[in-house]
Amino acid sequence: MSQDMNIPKEQKACIFHKKGGPVAVETVPVVQPSELKPGEALVRVMYSGVCHTDLHAMLGDWPVPNKLPLIGGHEGAGYIVAMNDDQTDLKVGQNVGIKWIAHSCNKCEFCRQGYEPLCKSAQCSGYSVDGSFQQFAVSYTSQLTPIPDGLPLDDAAPILCAGVTVYKAIKESGVKAGEWLVIPGAGGGLGHLAVQYANSMGIRVIAIDTGSEKEQLVKKLGAEKWIDFKTEKDIVKAVQSAVPDGLGPHAAVVAAAGAAAYEQALEYLRPHGVCVAVGLPPDTDIKVPVFWTVFLSKRVVGSYVGNRQDAHEALALAAAGKVKTLYKTLPLGDLPKVYDDMHAGKLTGRIVLDMNK
Numbered sequence: 001m002s003q004d005m006n007i008p009k010e011q012k013a014c015i016f017h018k019k020g021g022p023v024a025v026e027t028v029p030v031v032q033p034s035e036l037k038p039g040e041a042l043v044r045v046m047y048s049g050v051c052h053t054d055l056h057a058m059l060g061d062w063p064v065p066n067k068l069p070l071i072g073g074h075e076g077a078g079y080i081v082a083m084n085d086d087q088t089d090l091k092v093g094q095n096v097g098i099k100w101i102a103h104s105c106n107k108c109e110f111c112r113q114g115y116e117p118l119c120k121s122a123q124c125s126g127y128s129v130d131g132s133f134q135q136f137a138v139s140y141t142s143q144l145t146p147i148p149d150g151l152p153l154d155d156a157a158p159i160l161c162a163g164v165t166v167y168k169a170i171k172e173s174g175v176k177a178g179e180w181l182v183i184p185g186a187g188g189g190l191g192h193l194a195v196q197y198a199n200s201m202g203i204r205v206i207a208i209d210t211g212s213e214k215e216q217l218v219k220k221l222g223a224e225k226w227i228d229f230k231t232e233k234d235i236v237k238a239v240q241s242a243v244p245d246g247l248g249p250h251a252a253v254v255a256a257a258g259a260a261a262y263e264q265a266l267e268y269l270r271p272h273g274v275c276v277a278v279g280l281p282p283d284t285d286i287k288v289p290v291f292w293t294v295f296l297s298k299r300v301v302g303s304y305v306g307n308r309q310d311a312h313e314a315l316a317l318a319a320a321g322k323v324k325t326l327y328k329t330l331p332l333g334d335l336p337k338v339y340d341d342m343h344a345g346k347l348t349g350r351i352v353l354d355m356n357k
């Protein structure tokens, strides 16, 4: 057992007790270093990004039940204050990130292949275990991600889910330098990072979202084409003709939380194109005509966060300045308002909560 400071007995946390909320700041106990189980660490969380997944969890949108009451959050950035693990390379005082996958068995086929999110015993931060919307979070040394020196904690926070997820999804799409990628949801938390990761890989980007603020942002970040899904009448035609040969993009990474974003995604892709499903709107099916799927050899794949190596790479690219999170910092207690704005699609980039305010 190692620890580097006196740990308070109580802390602030944002918590909800039942499906649909309300979510509010409460004073809750801090797990003490002597209570940590083997493999656990206590992290002093300084900042946490707010992902749309946190809102889905609060609303009970998905067919997998979450823990209740729940402290959400899975883009936590802070430093280790205590650990019950003498095998790990991590050190007390080290900057680390709490990402969605908090724990996996590390022994099954999926873990061995680097698909830890598919592990049957995977635990998810801010879903099956309490997450980063608290000042002192318990997590697991096996999945904590070291944050590179020189990368500020608030800049790092959104990389831990949004960044890792889109970085992995672009890799899963197989799209290559010089090819075209369409990103529905490009102005949101995941999307604005997807534009930049794609750009850093030499991939050409068509951004779909709505409103002039998001338009300006994604163009500044490197999107060559912009389509507003609220004003464009024929999205399929607009996406296809955005590519100079008129055949449509090689891939889509759907990073929107609304079902409509999936409606045309298969249709506007070029033959042999791939739709990477990332956004998780509730009760949504992807409808594909069998004939055209076969005849044009189109593909749909799901992509679910990333593994530890993806997290390392996504953070390293941010530390190297290739990708920059655009965010607004708000106090922890503003989370209910953040959820309202997120639900209304009003947020550009990410919101990062400051755990000290």
Ligand code: NAD
Binding pocket: 050, 051, 052, 053, 054, 056, 161, 162, 165, 184, 185, 186, 187, 188, 189, 190, 191, 208, 209, 210, 229, 255, 256, 257, 258, 259, 260, 261, 262, 277, 278, 279, 280, 281, 303, 304, 305, 306, 342, 345, 347, 349
């Ligand atoms: P966000 O609210 O920050 O961004 C979503 C964006 O989608 C907004 O800018 C919104 O305007 C835009 N949008 C809505 N409808 C659209 C449409 N029809 N076409 C184009 N754009 C549209 O959300 P986020 O935090 O970036 O998360 C996005 C989704 O990704 C959520 O459903 C979240 O749960 C999911 N997610 C999945 C994974 C994964 O591993 N697959 C990981 C993290 C988040």
Ligand code: ZN
Binding pocket: 051, 052, 053, 054, 074, 100, 161, 162
């Ligand atoms: Zn997330």
